[in-house]
Amino acid sequence: MNPILAVGAIALVLVVTSLIGVYGLRISRTTSDFFVASRTVRPIWNASAISGEYLSAGTFLGLSGLVLLSGSDAFWFPIGYAAGYLLVLMFVAAPLRRSGAYTIPDFVHARLDSITARRITSALVLVIGWLYIVPQLHGAALAVNVVADIPPWVGAVVVAVVVSGSVAAGGMRSITFVQAFLFWLKLGALLVPVIFFVITIGGHEPSIDPELVFPAERGPSGLDAYTTASLLLALLCGTIGLPHVLVRFYTSPTGSSARWTTVIVIAMISAFYMVSGTIGLVARATAPDLAQPGIADTVALLLPSRLIPGIAGELLTALVIAGALAAFLGTSSGLVVSLSSVVSQDLFHGTVRSFRWAAVVCAAVPLGFALATVPQGLVTSVANVFVFAASALSPVIVLGIWWRPLTARGAIAGMLVGAALCGAALIGSSVFGTQAGPAAALLAQPGAWTIPAAALTTIAVSLLDRRKPLNTERMLSRLHTPELPRVSGSSSGS
Amino acid sequence: MTDPDASRGGPPAEPRRGQGKPIRERVSSADQPSNRADPLVRVGASQVSEAETVFTRSLMRTQGRLALACVLSFVVVVASVTFVISRIPELHDLSIGGVPLPWLIQAYGFYPIIIIYAVVFAVAAMRTERRFNALVEHE
Numbered sequence: 001m002n003p004i005l006a007v008g009a010i011a012l013v014l015v016v017t018s019l020i021g022v023y024g025l026r027i028s029r030t031t032s033d034f035f036v037a038s039r040t041v042r043p044i045w046n047a048s049a050i051s052g053e054y055l056s057a058g059t060f061l062g063l064s065g066l067v068l069l070s071g072s073d074a075f076w077f078p079i080g081y082a083a084g085y086l087l088v089l090m091f092v093a094a095p096l097r098r099s100g101a102y103t104i105p106d107f108v109h110a111r112l113d114s115i116t117a118r119r120i121t122s123a124l125v126l127v128i129g130w131l132y133i134v135p136q137l138h139g140a141a142l143a144v145n146v147v148a149d150i151p152p153w154v155g156a157v158v159v160a161v162v163v164s165g166s167v168a169a170g171g172m173r174s175i176t177f178v179q180a181f182l183f184w185l186k187l188g189a190l191l192v193p194v195i196f197f198v199i200t201i202g203g204h205e206p207s208i209d210p211e212l213v214f215p216a217e218r219g220p221s222g223l224d225a226y227t228t229a230s231l232l233l234a235l236l237c238g239t240i241g242l243p244h245v246l247v248r249f250y251t252s253p254t255g256s257s258a259r260w261t262t263v264i265v266i267a268m269i270s271a272f273y274m275v276s277g278t279i280g281l282v283a284r285a286t287a288p289d290l291a292q293p294g295i296a297d298t299v300a301l302l303l304p305s306r307l308i309p310g311i312a313g314e315l316l317t318a319l320v321i322a323g324a325l326a327a328f329l330g331t332s333s334g335l336v337v338s339l340s341s342v343v344s345q346d347l348f349h350g351t352v353r354s355f356r357w358a359a360v361v362c363a364a365v366p367l368g369f370a371l372a373t374v375p376q377g378l379v380t381s382v383a384n385v386f387v388f389a390a391s392a393l394s395p396v397i398v399l400g401i402w403w404r405p406l407t408a409r410g411a412i413a414g415m416l417v418g419a420a421l422c423g424a425a426l427i428g429s430s431v432f433g434t435q436a437g438p439a440a441a442l443l444a445q446p447g448a449w450t451i452p453a454a455a456l457t458t459i460a461v462s463l464l465d466r467r468k469p470l471n472t473e474r475m476l477s478r479l480h481t482p483e484l485p486r487v488s489g490s491s492s493g494s
Numbered sequence: 495m496t497d498p499d500a501s502r503g504g505p506p507a508e509p510r511r512g513q514g515k516p517i518r519e520r521v522s523s524a525d526q527p528s529n530r531a532d533p534l535v536r537v538g539a540s541q542v543s544e545a546e547t548v549f550t551r552s553l554m555r556t557q558g559r560l561a562l563a564c565v566l567s568f569v570v571v572v573a574s575v576t577f578v579i580s581r582i583p584e585l586h587d588l589s590i591g592g593v594p595l596p597w598l599i600q601a602y603g604f605y606p607i608i609i610i611y612a613v614v615f616a617v618a619a620m621r622t623e624r625r626f627n628a629l630v631e632h633e
Contacts, residue, residue, distance in 0.1 A: 079608075083572075085612075086568065090615055214594050214597050216583065216594075221596065223576070223580050232572075259616050266609055267609050267612075270606075273605065281601060402554070473547070480553055
């Protein structure tokens with residue numbers, strides 16, 4: 001592999017990213033620019049940005065790695081990530097946009113009129129965000145190590161520095177354009193190699209034995225009902241609770257444009273997952289020797305030079321590296337923006353200066369964490385964050401939008417129960433592993449019982465609680481009332 | 495607290511004046527919007543009459559029912575596709591380009607379902623809101 005091309009690709013992405021960031025700086029002037037891009041972003045750009053932020057190292061590198069390693073079970077992850085957006089669309093997109101809040105804690109505070117509920121939400125948002133950044137940095141470490149033989153920590157540090165720098169410099173306005181650019185880069189970086197692979201493999205009759213490459217027991221017929229159902233439930237509900245997903249809706253001009261933006265996002269990420277999954281299928285047929293834990297996640301980076309000889313393969317590898325970097329940068333910078341908004345508004349009354357410092361802190365903490373831990377499978381570590389978000393935040397957000405009797409105490413109880421149960425299960429699973437016997441699956445995939453437990457706790461405590469928030473009626477009518485009393489049909493022009 | 499800047503007052507308030515143009519946010523200065531007379535939180539309530547509250551409740555119920563129906567039927571569809579690809583071993587003998595059919599369906603088949611549901615829901619939700627707006631206008 002040619003390290004000069006790899007480093008060149010990395011440098012090019014960094015330069016373009018910072019150029020867009022700096023260009024954005026010139027049009028970011030006010031506090032509102034910094035936090036939500038002044039809500040003037042068009043649906044197509046907003047959708048590209050949301051997709052750019054959502055597609056992380058987990059699906060760019062991890063999906064093909066897991067398909068290679070464990071078989072068609074891996075496809076449940078992207079299916080769950082895409083379907084998670086379906087639930088976002090149906091339950092939260094338009095109402096949350098209309099709430100006018102900047103962050104999830106803002107929403108909880110406005111809906112429940114409770115500063116305690118707000119603080120707890122902020123703490124959970126921070127934990128979720130940090131946990132989500134860690135696998136991105138692990139991915140960066142892994143990637144630079146494989147392609148250019150650079151020590152792993154360099155990759156993690158470079159991504160953390162670039163992310164905190166560009167967020168602190170430009171705020172969300174420039175991040176929106178950076179994200180939109182990164183999405184198309186990610187898609188292209190996998191699509192072009194896939195086209196080349198298909199042409200190459202299609203050219204000569206493949207000499208694979210389907211029974212060996214795609215054995216039935218590794219296919220859909222080998223699925224475990226509880227594990228699959230629990231995982232899908234967690235991924236479906238988890239997207240609603242992710243901090244960087246919700247903050248994007250505040251940049252849509254109206255509730256119904258937020259809805260159409262989400263539809264475009266679903267189409268975009270679906271296209272990406274199909275392409276990324278194809279790499280996994282090609283990898284099973286052509287690179288079975290890479291199917292080992294720890295190495296499998298790099299298969300998307302190694303395939304081009306294996307399948308396509310000469311300079312073309314080298315160039316394709318450089319393109320994949322650029323895309324992988326885009327994946328690490330995109331997700332982490334989106335997360336850092338939303339975490340910094342939360343930190344600066346909760347602790348420092350939301351000034352631009354505090355936002356900048358918060359951006360630095362929010363990238364430094366997960367960096368320390370990433371350097372201190374050993375990377376696990378990228379897809380599964382990202383999925384664990386979804387399980388946690390689904391247990392801790394999603395029930396309260398959904399009930400807050402749709403259920404009148406919700407009270408502050410109910411929400412607090414639900415968030416604490418969900419976070420505690422899910423945290424304990426995930427820690428228990430990593431401590432005991434398969435020794436837990438029949439409970440092992442329950443601990444490894446806790447979504448099926450922690451999410452209902454959190455929701456039921458919220459409902460039960462709310463019903464017992466007699467201190468109802470005073471503004472429920474006003475808030476709900478604000479969330480659900482459409483913007484335009486209708487003259488021209490312009491609001492949904494996507 | 496939810497409201498560090500008043501610019502979001504624009505969308506809900508201005509359209510009611512009904513110029514028929516898409517609403518654009520104008521950001522002129524960081525301080526100016528805070529001079530606005532009416533606090534934003536009231537934008538919804540102050541203009542919502544009692545009849546409108548009834549409408550809003552029914553709108554919320556309709557949208558909620560629509561979302562639930564969509565999710566439930568989506569789960570049923572996904573479960574049945576999963577059942578078909580996992581419990582019918584004969585499908586494994588069919589293959590395209592060397593890849594068995596169940597693998598292909600698992601890799602590509604679910605996304606079109608998700609996209610179709612998304613479009614159908616967005617259209618239906620928009621129709622409900624249009625009907626609501628027509629009702630409110632008649633008042």
